[in-house]
Amino acid sequence: MFQCKKCNTEIHRxxxxxxxxxxxxxxxxxxSVVEASSxxxxxxxxxxxxxxxxxxxxxxxxxGAYQDNQFELEILGKTVPFVLDEELRKxxxxxxxxxxxRIMDLLREQKLI
Numbered sequence: 342m343f344q345c346k347k348c349n350t351e352i353h354r355x356x357x358x359x360x361x362x363x364x365x366x367x368x369x370x371x372x373s374v375v376e377a378s379s380x381x382x383x384x385x386x387x388x389x390x391x392x393x394x395x396x397x398x399x400x401x402x403x404x405g406a407y408q409d410n411q412f413e414l415e416i417l418g419k420t421v422p423f424v425l426d427e428e429l430r431k432x433x434x435x436x437x438x439x440x441x442x443r444i445m446d447l448l449r450e451q452k453l454i
Contacts, residue, residue, distance in 0.1 A: 347373045354395050361390035363429070363437055369394035374453050379437060391444060395452050399444055402411040414444065416453070421449070434450075 343352040345368040352366060352375060362385045366376040372393075388402035398416065401423075405411045410430045413442050414423035423444070429436055448454045 343375045344412065345371060345373060347371050347377050350394075352394050354392060354435065357397060359388075359390050359397060359400065361388060362386050363389035363441060365389070365441055367391065367393045367398075367445075367454050368444050369396070377441075379435075381437065386434055389437060389444075391441065391448065398448055398453055403443055416448070416451070419430045 343354065344350070345352070347367060348371040350370045352367050352368065354366060361377040363381075364376060365374060367373070368375050379389075388400055390397060391399040391401075400415045402413055402415075403409075403411065404413045410433060412423070412425060412430075412433075413420055425433070425440065429440055433440060434443055445454065
């Protein structure tokens with residue numbers, strides 16, 4: 342269970358079977374970030390899963406071979422175009438939260454959070 346520090350909403354994250362090496366949980370009430378954690382330094386950072394409460398909004402994952410730096414973004418179960426500039430693509434392991442921030446901006450633009 343997670344609890345929002347801003348509005349005290351309790352979030353019970355269901356175990357939907359998604360493996361999240363980077364996990365972001367957004368409060369479904371006030372839309373603040375409740376949890377942002379990663380295996381950085383201890384293992385892979387992808388896939389990254391972004392939840393609003395217990396609902397999976399987005400999953401960002403590497404596709405193909407590890408060194409290819411090819412990625413795929415899925416929002417609400419549908420693959421959507423998401424272009425990373427070359428600098429982020431090359432340095433994705435160290436800049437994974439910056440990439441997630443861009444995904445959250447996209448989710449805000451689409452009024453999903």
